[in-house]
Amino acid sequence: MRAAIANYWWGSSTDNRHIHWMRWGRLTAAKCQGGMGFRNLRHFNVAMLGKQGWRLMSRPESLCARVLKGRYFHDSDFMECTRKKHASHTWRAILAGREVLGQGLIKRIIGDGSLTNIWRDRWLPQHFNGRPITPLADQYVTRVADLITASGQWNEDLVRQVFFLVDAEAILRTPIRGRGDDIWAWELEKHGMYSVRSAYRLLENQRLH
Template sequence: MRSLDGRMDELERREELYWRQRSRQDWLKNGDKNTSFFHTKASQRKSRNHIRKIQDAAGNTFCEEEQISEVLVRHFDDLFTTGGQCDSDSVISKVDSEISAAQVAELAAPFDGEEVREALFQMHPTKAPGPDDDSLLFVRANEEETEKVLDILSTYEAASGQKLNMEKSEVSFSRNIDLEKKNMLQMKLSFKAVEGHDKYLGLSTYIGSSKKFFFQSIQDRVWKKLKGWKENYLSQAGREILIKSVAQAIPTYAMQCFSIPVSILNVVEKMCRSFFWGQKGEERKMSWVAWDKLYRAKKQGGLGFRNMRVFNKAMLAKQAWRLLTNKDSLMARVLKGKYFPNSDFFGAKVVPNMSFTWRSILSSREVIERGAFKSVGKGKNVRIWEDLWLPNLPSFKVISTRGDRVSAPNLVNELWEDKSRNLEALSELFT
């Protein structure tokens, strides 16, 4: 009897795993008896992805399964067939060799079974690997740099054997460029001219005065993930995982660059709250625990849900920390050159014409200021009155003010004299 029970458990586990793979719902692990959810999701996915008819390049329509397969094979065969021999030497010759002869021999050796196994197990169990990204190029609007872009793209095509898709390539110009010049450069590139690129890597490239309008898509995406039939097939533990892994993860990427409007975050949080407690539409359901308490970690009696407003601040503070600790990065050099060329990050001023991204990063400055202070070292770059440099004080700053003492020291190194404390200056300033 025990062997039969064990066999039934194994068959149920396999069935759930099968339907999970068919459903492509990677956020939810098998083992929580969610087979009905996986089955329904797989059926929905099959219905959505089913091709009933197809049209070929000549405009002919086909409905039979065999004909549809032939059109698809022909299309992708044409798409991925190279137009000639690849000439990668022109690119490889420009790259300095950094590997030794022994490494070359290792790379050229035949694959063994263990290497194949290791590579396969590094992949996601229900996904196929492949490249996913676009390229955004910035150049001056003149013929010389346009020719350079065309030359680079031509070299790429020759080296890779891939053909640039001109129908999906776009070009946009600054508002300061006159129409005649725009038309001339656009014809030379043969790209489609657009007023602006709507999104790049999922984020808006331009944000106007109505922030709520531009971030409405985040709210809509969360709603699509939570609405409908899902709560009928998920246990409450399954709903918790869906909220954490999908609903609360959707805004994360945008939160690294932008301060999301509080109104948007409040609506997202409300949707998550209603979904978790099983509330539908205007229906009222009992919320057994205050949502604020569910922010706590599980060992503290909560469920570890994110406080979206606090999390947004934390994501932006990470960018601010990058500016402070990686000052030679391209991002740090560009932002410093544009917004605070004559001061440090903490001294950067809020100005009316700053970008929304920079304004968002500056809004997180207070998070860094709560726990960061300057390492004094020799004190040549630490200001006595403005900088945070005293770890034993709550604010890390000098409590007294400089006042009208014009001759008072300005830098910390001025409080030292012949490698010892300048007691006279210390007594005058701080007693």
């Protein structure tokens, strides 16, 4: 696809091959950066595959999600499962989409925090990589539920005792939204739903930096 697009852009054909005056990486750069704004096909494909993984997580009751879970990750969750030796091409492609999901997903504390791991899950909005930077060694709290009082508020004394100041402040300003189970959300969109456009932009920003 990349070769076909580049040949079309530079006017090449089967009978007449023209010089490509600019490398493909430059063509995929944004126009404000001197490029042509062409899509990086690998990143776009990964962003599209990420949407399939998002559907497995956001619609676990669907037939597709139940079949794949029973086949490939019945004893774990999607973000932690490993690729089995004889996995299908479809499943391997979906796992490739986790590359972007793992960087944009965040847990929203909807309920009591029992489904969110403090040290492993991303759950702190706009805070480093979404997790505390406080060292894990010798910590006796593991779930966000351990930091919430019976009245549904942050246990401020415990939070300030366990975490570095910067982590404690990030935790205390994170809203506890009410009743129900903690849910995954897409941090890069206000509505929390996965967006191929923002996922692609995330991958492109990483390439540029």
